[in-house]
Amino acid sequence: MAAGERTGRSGPGRALPAVLALLTVLAGAVWWLLTAPAARAAQAAGAPTCTLGAYLSDLYDIEPAKHTFAARFRLWSVCPERDLDPLPKASFSNVSDPERGDPVVTVHPGGFRDVMLLQGTFRQNWDARAFPFDRQRIEVVVSAGRPLEEFRFVPDNANSAVSEGVAPSGWRITGFRLVAAEHRFPTNFGDPSLPPGAGVTHSQVRIRIGLERDDPTAFLKLTGPLYLMVLVATATFLLPSHSEELAMGERLDSLQSRLGLLGGGLFVVMLNMQQVSAVVTSSVGLTLLDWLHLLTLAYVLLAVMGTVASWRWTVRGGDPVRAEHYHHRGALYGLLGYSLAAAAVVGWFAAADWVW
Secondary structure, three states: OHHHHHHHHHHHHHHHHHHHHHHHHHHHHHHHHHHHHHHHHHHHHOOOEEEEEEEEEEEEEEEOOOOEEEEEEEEEEEEOOHHHOOHHHOEEOOEEEEEEOOOEEEEEOOEEEEEEEEEEEEEOOOOOOOOOOOEEEEEEEEEEEEEOOOOEEEEOOOOOEEOOOOOOOOEEEEEEEEEEEEEEEOOOOOOOOOOOOOOEEEEEEEEEEEEEEOOOHHHHHHHHHHHHHHHHHHHHHHOOOOOOOOOHHHHHHHHHHHHHHHHHHHHHHHHHHHHHHHHOOOOOOOOHHHHHHHHHHHHHHHHHHHHHHHHHHHHOOOOHHHHHHHHHHHHHHHHHHHHHHHHHHHHHHHHOOOOO
């Protein structure tokens, strides 16, 4: 019995060091998680820096449907040491087939300056839901070739500018600035000095250009067929559909002709919607033009339903004079409702901030 008691007391005594060791390891892991980001940030804050500036000399081939635009820049960097020059190894994340000019390095009292020409077609996500009231922000992303702990960009907004008259037809430039950013890659790119699977962060500069459309006639060209169809559909209900001289069969022929005209109007709206979709594309949601087309389709469908209801009521012996009275009132109220709904949709899209 005494031996059993000694065995029971010795078990917890042997487990206590293991528990303390486990707690020590856990405390060390927590401390590392809390202090490692701060240490990396402090190391990055003390990393060498170079200023980066940009001059936009041309902007062309803006293709929201293809999600691209083309531009020509003159980029420059100013560094305290020649070896820090970032332009030779800089990457442009959203450019296709970039054309780089030969770098021109000069020595100044403030350090070494490198000037380089850049031209290419850049990929860009466009949000055209509010066309033609959309405000776009297109970007050119410049990434450093070294990790953030070894190098950081500093934007030179004081000297960056846009050439006069550079805005393409149908657009105007509303802003131009350089923004410092960071991008973390989920790989160490095979660097043996980093742990396997560890990521690396690089400094970036995003050259942002603000754009607004400056061609109000494009909206009228794309929506003109809709308004014309609404007016035609309304006019069919305002024309007289009864007369003492008209027989019942002739009155029914008049309603059938109206129904055929409204059916053709549905086809016109659908065809115009397909043509507009080829000009204004959006992968985010329904555009302003989509809502206007859907509203017009609803209006024409209601007109078709009203015509069918009037037809059935007249065939069953309804009063043609009373039916025509309903036609006139329904046409006026329908046109007023359509106008208010369309104005509300346009006003909401025009007032909303759709900038990416």
